[in-house]
Each structure stands twice: as structure tokens, then as C-alpha cells.
Amino acid sequence: MRVAVDAQGGDNAPAAIVQGALQAASADLEVLLVGRGAEIEPLVGGAAHVRLVEAPDVISGGEEPTNAVRSKPDSSMVVATRLVAQGEADAVFSAGNTGAFLAAGLLSVRRLPGVLRPAICQVLPSLPRPTLLLDVGANAEVKPEHLRQFAHMGSAFASEVLGVREPVVGLLSIGEEPGKGTPQVVAAHALLAADPGLRFYGNVEGRDLLSSVVDVVVTDGFSGNVALKTAEGAAHAVMGLVKQAVGTSWRAKLGGLLLKPDLLRVRAAVDPEEYGAAHLLGMRRPVLVGHGSSGARGVENAVRFAGLAVRSGLVEAIARCLGL
Amino acid sequence: MRVAVDAQGGDNAPAAIVQGALQAASADLEVLLVGRGAEIEPLVGGAAHVRLVEAPDVISGGEEPTNAVRSKPDSSMVVATRLVAQGEADAVFSAGNTGAFLAAGLLSVRRLPGVLRPAICQVLPSLPRPTLLLDVGANAEVKPEHLRQFAHMGSAFASEVLGVREPVVGLLSIGEEPGKGTPQVVAAHALLAADPGLRFYGNVEGRDLLSSVVDVVVTDGFSGNVALKTAEGAAHAVMGLVKQAVGTSWRAKLGGLLLKPDLLRVRAAVDPEEYGAAHLLGMRRPVLVGHGSSGARGVENAVRFAGLAVRSGLVEAIARCLGL
Known part of the structure; x- marks a missing residue:
């Protein structure tokens, strides 16, 4: 190869x-x-x-x-x-x-x-299982039918590349109820729910992206890009605060020294380089x-x-x- | 009162x-x-x-x-x-x-x-200075003129309530260049840039929300809600990993004990309860x-x-x- x-x-x-x-x-x-x-x-x-x-x-x-x-x-x-x-x-x-x-x-x-539209698919380092997010930036605006294709492409990626059996798909929105979100998102919900080829969970929210609620999250490239970069920024900010805390006193410095290998493992787990690249599906x-x-x-x-x-x-x- | x-x-x-x-x-x-x-x-x-x-x-x-x-x-x-x-x-x-x-x-x-549209304004615990994000959910879709009003309302909040002198406003998008984002966001960029009553920084991205790049970030209620909940979820996930790491060995447990007061401070800093509520402006x-x-x-x-x-x-x- x-x-x-x-x-x-x-x-x-x-x-x-x-x-x-x-x-x-x-x-x-x-x-x-x-x-x-x-x-x-x-x-x-x-x-x-x-x-x-x-x-x-x-x-x-x-x-x-x-x-x-x-x-x-x-x-x-x-x-x-x-x-x-x-x-x-x-x-x-x-x-x-x-x-x-x-x-x-x-x-x-x-x-x-x-x-209809290729989508950029990012693996998020959620635990215990990674979560796929697409689109994270190829299409700032999408139609419901595009999101349906993203759901299929993400599911194929999850099962073939990550080995997830029967991957479950969520639709990113601003509330769990099917009626929440923009008219496009509401229409996409109906389309995804009616597709017998998908295992559709329903709407998910930003807080679910890193908690392995579903295997695949579909959204437009604007919201997906915002979510991805916000997650990276928040993880970076919190690790920065932890690092800062470790330097505040002799007690904290000693504690930090003892914890160092474990904190490095945490940093590696949230490191965007862990998967190296997103896939244009x-x-x-x-x-x-x-x-x-x-x-x-x-x-x-x-x-x-x-x-x-x-x-x-x-x-x-x-x-x-x-x-x- | x-x-x-x-x-x-x-x-x-x-x-x-x-x-x-x-x-x-x-x-x-x-x-x-x-x-x-x-x-x-x-x-x-x-x-x-x-x-x-x-x-x-x-x-x-x-x-x-x-x-x-x-x-x-x-x-x-x-x-x-x-x-x-x-x-x-x-x-x-x-x-x-x-x-x-x-x-x-x-x-x-x-x-x-x-x-035209009231907006929900959330204080994000970015460091060294907090950042205001609006709208975080009142209006799933907005027009450029709405975003212009959000910019003024957020600026007023930053200066009057948080005491920020001459607050700087950013527009949430998926790239720094004025042409990045949806047509609505591109039009909003032009409108904000042309308003002499605003201190407009330009576009900001998700990763800038928690790094105090600007004082106020304006966006539609869909992206704002996704960003807010993603930031909360990511902070929670990282703190969870740190907590987990502290329990992995005797060495780590001792380190965690020494660091405990500092880690509690970090947790308090990223706690959504710190500001208690968002303002409907x-x-x-x-x-x-x-x-x-x-x-x-x-x-x-x-x-x-x-x-x-x-x-x-x-x-x-x-x-x-x-x-x-």
C-alpha cells in the first residue's frame, strides 16, 4: 500500500x-x-x-x-x-x-x-469509546438529506475503521426533543428517524460529544467546527489550569511530581494529535x-x-x- | 432592591x-x-x-x-x-x-x-478575564442585524456589569478571515466592522472562547448553545480524567492528596455554578x-x-x- x-x-x-x-x-x-x-x-x-x-x-x-x-x-x-x-x-x-x-x-x-457532499469526519477522544463528529468544516451549510448521508458515512467509518458493531447515530441540536433546533435540524431529525438503515438515537447536545452517548454525531460544518475547536480549547484551558495549580506551592509541586506520569497520560488522551487527521468522507x-x-x-x-x-x-x- | x-x-x-x-x-x-x-x-x-x-x-x-x-x-x-x-x-x-x-x-x-431579539448571554470562565457569549439558545437562527444588536448588548453588559473598559467584540466563525462561515456570518462581519459604536476584533473560533481573546463573542443561538455545552462537557471530561488518574496507584493517590486543594480550585473555576445564571439581554x-x-x-x-x-x-x- x-x-x-x-x-x-x-x-x-x-x-x-x-x-x-x-x-x-x-x-x-x-x-x-x-x-x-x-x-x-x-x-x-x-x-x-x-x-x-x-x-x-x-x-x-x-x-x-x-x-x-x-x-x-x-x-x-x-x-x-x-x-x-x-x-x-x-x-x-x-x-x-x-x-x-x-x-x-x-x-x-x-x-x-x-x-452529495463530502464531509470532514473527526474522531473525538471521548471515553470509554471514541465518538465521530461530522461535518467539522467542509460545508458551512447543509440540507437534511446531506445530514442523512453523513449519518451513513459516519456509521460505515465507525464499523469498518473503528470496529464498532452496530454504531448509533445522534443529531447535534440544542435540546433532546425532536422539535428543538433550526427548521433544517428538525427536518433532519424526521429524515434520520425514518431511515431503516440507520440506528438513530435522536438529538444529542454539546455536552454529549465527549461522553460516548453515541458513536457518530452528525451536524453542519459550522456547528461541527465550532464544537470541535471549543472542545479542544476547553481541554487545553483546563489542562493549563491544572498545570498552573501544580506550581503554586511546595506541597503542590511535590503532588504534581508524583502525579506527573498520570497527568501526561491525561494530556495524551485529549491531544488532537492522537488521531493525527480527520477523514474527508x-x-x-x-x-x-x-x-x-x-x-x-x-x-x-x-x-x-x-x-x-x-x-x-x-x-x-x-x-x-x-x-x- | x-x-x-x-x-x-x-x-x-x-x-x-x-x-x-x-x-x-x-x-x-x-x-x-x-x-x-x-x-x-x-x-x-x-x-x-x-x-x-x-x-x-x-x-x-x-x-x-x-x-x-x-x-x-x-x-x-x-x-x-x-x-x-x-x-x-x-x-x-x-x-x-x-x-x-x-x-x-x-x-x-x-x-x-x-x-429585535433578546439574547441569552453567558459568562464563560475564561482566564485571565471572563468572556461573554451570546446568544446561547434564545434564537436558533438570527439575521446579521440581530448579531449587531447582540454585540451592543454584550458590550454594555461587559462594561456596566463586569467593569470591562472598552470591551472588544468577536464574531464566532470557522476561520479568521472575513469571508469564512455561512453567508449570514459573512454579512454580519461586514455589518459589525462598519459600526463605529463597536470595538470589533473580527472573527474568532471555538478555541478562542476560553482564552480571553475578546470580551464578547456574538453568534446565533444554535452555535452558541453547542459551544457552551461542548465547553462544559469538555471541562467536565478532563476533570474526570484527572480525578481518575489520581486513583491509579499509591504514588498517584499521595500526589492527588497533596494537590487536592489546588484541584478543587480548578474545578471551582470551571464550574457552571460560578456565575449561577445567564442573562436574557x-x-x-x-x-x-x-x-x-x-x-x-x-x-x-x-x-x-x-x-x-x-x-x-x-x-x-x-x-x-x-x-x-
Whole structure:
């Protein structure tokens, strides 16, 4: 299997991207590192299971997505997606300009036929079981039928990639009752409830996202993005308060020292790098969207996650679920 | 000053409501406890600065708001809002059925003339300074002009009640650039940026809600409610993980014991009861909306918060800001 990696995308590119890719590469998973050979080759240093693919251009974070993709066909991001389109790679990962990556993916990897809107699906580190949230930003506005497709795609992801048996789907709203939320959400509730192919729980609220009430939560890309970033911000703020508390006195410092390994485990559990990347679901091949701030550990996990998606037959399962 | 309190509203009514009200009552702040005298009187036990107002009916959590308010004019919630309308109380608090309380408030306390949509404003315990988030649930959908009014109302609240000089306003979106978000959010960005009466920062994201980037964040009631409940859920989940970590070994238990007072401070800092209630802004008198799960500490803080709103001249400041 081969995973194409945009070596120039993200705040820590190319060093952290290359390092993470090397850590994930194995005999079963060849990494195609796409970027400027002169910059990347010294970082690779002849490591095994890694191949360089030259791409002289780079799309930066601030560029307008569609223009950037059109005007830079030789950028690392566009070349990486093209490798998938041409069958030279089985999946693609980038931590660069998200809008541009979505545009490049739509243009060359392309949607599965019948998929109305691809959606970005994020694994939330809820306990005891992870929860999938989609869409977290590909579509600021959605129609009820889009949410129904998201429910099927998320269910397929939960069962095929995460091994959840009979995943349960919730609809994000602002109250448990079917009548709560915007008219679109209320209409979506009725549509989801009437679909015999789904195990629909009903509405869930923001507080349920991290408590494993359901396996999959569907929402529009605006609310989903707000929820995801709010959860990350809140977890970060609380860990910051705990860290601060540990420094307040000699007693607290000693307590903190004794607790350190346990607190590090907590931090790792809520770390966005744990899953490394979100999946753009509804495409013909796995497309993995990394955080701009991805470090080597995040990239390593993302590339492995891409491999898992390919091996699990995620794309075929989504096509089946949607009856395509 | 007199604050009307719905003694029968909320999961822990009437005991926790009465207890919190008694703790907040003082020579400067008389509490009018509205509810079933037979239940409430024994709990009050002749305490000073508290007066009972009989209301035989109760609106429960599951009732349809408008019907409930119309059909139960003698419910504790409706009587409490009527006390404000009749000038017998200066502010009103309920932890009961939120939808019904909004309906009752709109019906008898009424909007300030010119206010298009009242909004629920929540104080988020961000550090180093709190952040106001509105709307968190009164209006699932809003127009750009509504968001502009929310910005003015939130600014007035920040300066008059929290003492923030020249409060800065952000617009919740899914990216920093003015073009990010739904068409409504993009239009609102332009409207806020063009208003000389506001100090507009630009777009903020979910992760900025708890890091004091701005003083006031405006959004629609759907996204605001999702963000608020997600932040509460994430903080709760992380504190749960920390608590769990403290029990894993003898070393961790000892560390936890040493850190206990500091961790309790962290928990208090992220406790939704810290501010006790959200304010429904845009009304003729302060209307305070409590969490259904409010305990005595939350109610005490909410009643004090109501008193602060009255003393600070919040309503008059909002009318001034909106040019009414």
C-alpha cells in the first residue's frame, strides 16, 4: 500500500512532516513524500519504504483555495492528490491549507458517485469509546438529506475503521426533543428517524460529544467546527489550569511530581494529535486532513490511520451504505 | 432592591432554590420567593429579607413552553415574571423550563422598545478575564442585524456589569478571515466592522472562547448553545480524567492528596455554578436564566448577579448603546 504525503503542508513542514512519515513507513506501507527534493532529501537520509516525488511549488496557508489549486498544478498538495487519482497512491494526507486541500481532493480524487457532499469526519477522544463528529468544516451549510448521508458515512467509518458493531447515530441540536433546533435540524431529525438503515438515537447536545452517548454525531460544518475547536480549547484551558495549580506551592509541586506520569497520560488522551487527521468522507479514496499545527507524532498517526482506512475497505463500505 | 425567584423551577427545587435564595438575601436585597407556601415556608423558617408570594401551579421541564405559560397564569414562573412587570420586583430568576421562562419573560417583562431579539448571554470562565457569549439558545437562527444588536448588548453588559473598559467584540466563525462561515456570518462581519459604536476584533473560533481573546463573542443561538455545552462537557471530561488518574496507584493517590486543594480550585473555576445564571439581554428588567441542575451555590450566585445587574443600570446602558 502507498500513502501520498504533502511534505510541504502545515506550520511545521517539511521537517515534522517528513519525520512523522518516516516513523509510519513500513514494509506494508510505502510513503510517497511529495515536495521539493532539495529540502526533503536531506531529511529522509535514505530511509527505507519512502519514495520522493518532486513538486516544485507550495500552496501556503493564506492563499484563496480554488485559485491556488488552479494556478499551482505543480504544488506538493495538488501533485499528492493527483498520485491518488492516477492510481499511484491509495490515500493522501496533507496538513496544509484545508480549503485548498478539499478543492484539490474534489478535483482529482473526486467524490463517490451519488455522494452529495463530502464531509470532514473527526474522531473525538471521548471515553470509554471514541465518538465521530461530522461535518467539522467542509460545508458551512447543509440540507437534511446531506445530514442523512453523513449519518451513513459516519456509521460505515465507525464499523469498518473503528470496529464498532452496530454504531448509533445522534443529531447535534440544542435540546433532546425532536422539535428543538433550526427548521433544517428538525427536518433532519424526521429524515434520520425514518431511515431503516440507520440506528438513530435522536438529538444529542454539546455536552454529549465527549461522553460516548453515541458513536457518530452528525451536524453542519459550522456547528461541527465550532464544537470541535471549543472542545479542544476547553481541554487545553483546563489542562493549563491544572498545570498552573501544580506550581503554586511546595506541597503542590511535590503532588504534581508524583502525579506527573498520570497527568501526561491525561494530556495524551485529549491531544488532537492522537488521531493525527480527520477523514474527508465520500471520496473515491481516503483523503486525510491534518491540523495545520501537526507535529511528527500527529503525522505518524495520520499516515497509519490512512493505511487503516485503505485496509479496512472504508470507501467500499461507504458506497454500500449509501446504496450506490 | 427586590429579586423575584421561582422557587419551584429546576431539578433541585424547591430545597436548593430556597437555600440559595436565603444565602443571597440581605438588607440590600430582598428575595421574593414565589411558589407553594406549604412547601416553601418550612424551608424558609422565618429567615430575614425573604418574603413568600403564593403561586399554586408549577410548570414542569417537559411542558410545551407557550401552552404552559398561557394555561398556567398562576404558576410560580409566570407569577415571578409578573411581579417584575407590576414593579414589585426589580429582576427575576428561574432555573425551570427555559423555553417557558423566555415566553413568560417576553410576555410580561417585555422587550426594550427597538430590541429585535433578546439574547441569552453567558459568562464563560475564561482566564485571565471572563468572556461573554451570546446568544446561547434564545434564537436558533438570527439575521446579521440581530448579531449587531447582540454585540451592543454584550458590550454594555461587559462594561456596566463586569467593569470591562472598552470591551472588544468577536464574531464566532470557522476561520479568521472575513469571508469564512455561512453567508449570514459573512454579512454580519461586514455589518459589525462598519459600526463605529463597536470595538470589533473580527472573527474568532471555538478555541478562542476560553482564552480571553475578546470580551464578547456574538453568534446565533444554535452555535452558541453547542459551544457552551461542548465547553462544559469538555471541562467536565478532563476533570474526570484527572480525578481518575489520581486513583491509579499509591504514588498517584499521595500526589492527588497533596494537590487536592489546588484541584478543587480548578474545578471551582470551571464550574457552571460560578456565575449561577445567564442573562436574557434586551428586556426591560434583568431576567436571569438558571441551569436546570442549579444547586444552592448556583442560585445564590445568580440572585447576587441579578442584584448586580440592577445596581449597575444594565438595562439603561443597553437602551443607550442601541440608541433607543
